[in-house]
Amino acid sequence: LAKTTQPISMDSYEGQEVNITCSHNNIATNDYITWYQQFPSQGPRFIIQGYKTKVTNEVASLFIPADRKSSTLSLPRVSLSDTAVYYCLVGDMWAGNNRKLIWGLGTSLAVNP
């Protein structure tokens, strides 16, 4: 199971672009990279998932270099409501029903006015 490393915390201001980088040096060939967002006292919410290169959806972009040993979640023009903990996970989507994802401490993003 690939382990991930992220910054513990980040600070930003409204309207700025925020990039959170995650290291996963031991990522396996079948592993996908998935990012989740969690607000206090709520369950995590899926943000984006990718395998390689770049993925973009309505809320974020995910950049994955060719070696896939890291990934960067990019949040464009953050607002106060983006203050949350962001988790990066890697896992094998074909590993069967008992696959497990290891959750790190995530990155606590604080967006200031």
Added chain:
Amino acid sequence: GAVVSQHPSRVICKSGTSVKIECRSLDFQATTMFWYRQFPKQSLMLMATSNEGSKATYEQGVEKDKFLINHASLTLSTLTVTSAHPEDSSFYICSALPEGAGEKLFFGSGTQLSVL
């Protein structure tokens, strides 16, 4: 997107009582659901993997007789904390994995359990 409903959102109980938490997938079938526990300012810790129609798989250190999991249908899994004690106070979260969703887990809103 897929919706996972978790109830209750908050429960306060006396030490020694049992508490049941329900996790329902509202618009999809989930053969696999996961139960997590999260302490303040800490990450999610997987407690067990719940498989429909079979016994749950518990993580090391999680007492299966204390945390009873039942996954009787493709849309419902329950976690029962038996003989709860103050140290069981925590935030419990379930998640479900729709078929074909890869690693895109959908989470319930969580249950804050406080044992007095």
